[in-house]
Amino acid sequence: MVGLPARGKTYLAQKICRYFKWQGVSARVFNVGDYRRQNYGAAQPHSFFDPTNPEGQRQRNDVAKLALEDLIQWLEKPDSSVAVYDATNSTRDRREWIVQRCSQSTVPIETIFIESICEDASIILENIKAVKLSSPDYANEQDPDRAARDFQKRIHHYEVQYETISDEDDLTYVKLINVGSLVVLNHIQGYLQSRVVYYLMNVHITPRCIFFSRHGESMYNVSGKIGGDAVLSPRGEEYSSALPKLVRDNLKDQPMTVWTSTLRRTIQTAQELNYPKLQWKALDELDAGLCDGMTYEEIEKKYPEDYANRDKDKFTYRYRGGESYHDVVLRLEPIIMELERQSNILIIGHQAVLRCILGYFMNLSIQDIPYLRIPLHTLIKLTPRAYGCDEERFRVKIDAVDTHRPKPGATDGPEKDGEVPVLPSMAE
């Protein structure tokens, strides 16, 4: 990353990392600020960052080096793919040093510089308020105004030395100017690089909400069968009628688009919602192949080995003639890209598909995604924040069967009525 403080570097670094990890590409952020806090303490006054302060300068070089060495060591491990070096890297010398050091690694490392430039003072101030004042750097500072003033002085120390990327023709770089309104790409090549760039082009910071709901209870849910294209049960129909008010209460008068799969149970659930609608084949439920239309008991009886294998590694287990969770993640990638681009969206989906999408937004490990609790007759509201999402859940008082199967060995009993399950990084 390249850029002055409060230009969204950490925001982008985290998002890139989350995007790759979700697709099964190992990725990790190395934040130099974390190394500084760990080695020299969090509560440093702005003078620590003054380029004319030799002691601060030395200590900051030390932690930059420590972080880069850890990063290279990590990339040299066999399964590592994408490391993000999250620091200001705001001088040409510093960037040369990074390229130089990476070229000496025992594995080939492609470097790509992502520079974020922002000239809009209001966006910078918003960022300082949203992220910096609650950072450990200001944990001991009671007065937010004093903290903001100190941070602006810190920025100023960097501005004195800052050299934007220019005439560095050999570097591979992306320059994002004013939150992507102008983008400059140099020497972008290869699969991962072009994925990063396309992703960065689609990310925005305009406030919005994303709603999720499974379809209402279906006749297959009632009989314990998986897959198929069943219609709603009478209780599922009740949920479909209750949904419009629940959505309106939470969305107010804002515009929204409803996305469903091409299966009847989601289309039926959306039928009373008075918003523009879109059907996506990519939102169809995980394809259970030969097991489509069977109950778990029937699968266990007919394919006992498959059943056992699925419990061993549910994320990569692929149903005979069907899909794995990993397959679903790959086909959902265009959905994630479109969700990043869009404003308010409500997705009426299916258990496995919504697990994958929520797994992306909540930064779950791919091992946890197949066990995420997403009960029927529950509306989930995600609100993207600086470094993650707030999650709220609204349970409608219409009974439905519990389709969750806990991880074998986990002490995770059947869900109790009215209990709202808690996600790792849940807001409430």
Place this chain on the structure above:
Amino acid sequence: MVGLPARGKTYLAQKICRYFKWQGVSARVFNVGDYRRQNYGAAQPHSFFDPTNPEGQRQRNDVAKLALEDLIQWLEKPDSSVAVYDATNSTRDRREWIVQRCSQSTVPIETIFIESICEDASIILENIKAVKLSSPDYANEQDPDRAARDFQKRIHHYEVQYETISDEDDLTYVKLINVGSLVVLNHIQGYLQSRVVYYLMNVHITPRCIFFSRHGESMYNVSGKIGGDAVLSPRGEEYSSALPKLVRDNLKDQPMTVWTSTLRRTIQTAQELNYPKLQWKALDELDAGLCDGMTYEEIEKKYPEDYANRDKDKFTYRYRGGESYHDVVLRLEPIIMELERQSNILIIGHQAVLRCILGYFMNLSIQDIPYLRIPLHTLIKLTPRAYGCDEERFRVKIDAVDTHRPKPGATDGPEKDGEVPVLPSMAE
């Protein structure tokens, strides 16, 4: 499009158009050169393009206007989506005029300028030789050197007036400099715009070949069943053993990667090929849903209405619980993007999937894609050229069943042994 002559504008315009049409988005190129040839004849000397020639200037303005009026009229039709205005548009005034005129349309038109800048004289000369000398403009010129000199003088007339896009901050634009080694994006937003840009980032002009083959004959082919995950028949195994030599004869010693689906018949067909291999779930055969494992006769008996509907509109017909050709095209989009980026590739695939991929490269209409002939035991070699692909087919002398079902009413009998079917734009 924006750029001097011979900067690949028409190449990019055609590719963008083909990419969208393949996905079912209506797109059309309006080439001002075509209007010039139609209205004032093809054989114009370079002096026609001299900006100090008032008559040439007037006539060129006329055809630019005619083309833009037709373009706007076309975009005003209900189902039109993407129009490409293929001309030099090399002055600021001309670009202002385009934006201005589009803003007066009865439908909202978003304009995006794609400027191609090339400073590499060898690429420009290559382009002149590959495309311009065989253009109708030089049909009457016997001497290629004289034609090249005339064309270079024509370029010079444009250079005198040329204004690259700069300080036109309100424009939405992409600048591609030296075949995409530097890319500048301004105000790119919206789905279609970001798709165009990502696509342009992945296109390259390095020579290479793409090979295609269906899997060897499978046990399901022999029994007339569709779908499934059958292994190869003895004749299919023979094909698998014959393939390595056939590929080597055509590829020579160049590097290549083999892509297969995740189904056994393609993996088995690739097993004796000594190249790096990749399995793609997205290359799996069209999912026939409830009809998987049935013969066409069984489908006709069990689902007579579906069977009839499929023949009516085979591209959009979706099997119950399965996929349509259109669904397959949408899930193949990442494959196409990756094929654009890659060098030599051999895809061992399935009938419907290869029809869709070849349909993209051969610019077939979506109505024709489901009826494209791709027989078993045949290697297809595509060589991308300036404005399309050359196609060669190599039939291996190992018998196989014919799985082609002609369009109802078409006089398209069963394929004869040894006859190489002819594609619209086939080379041999």
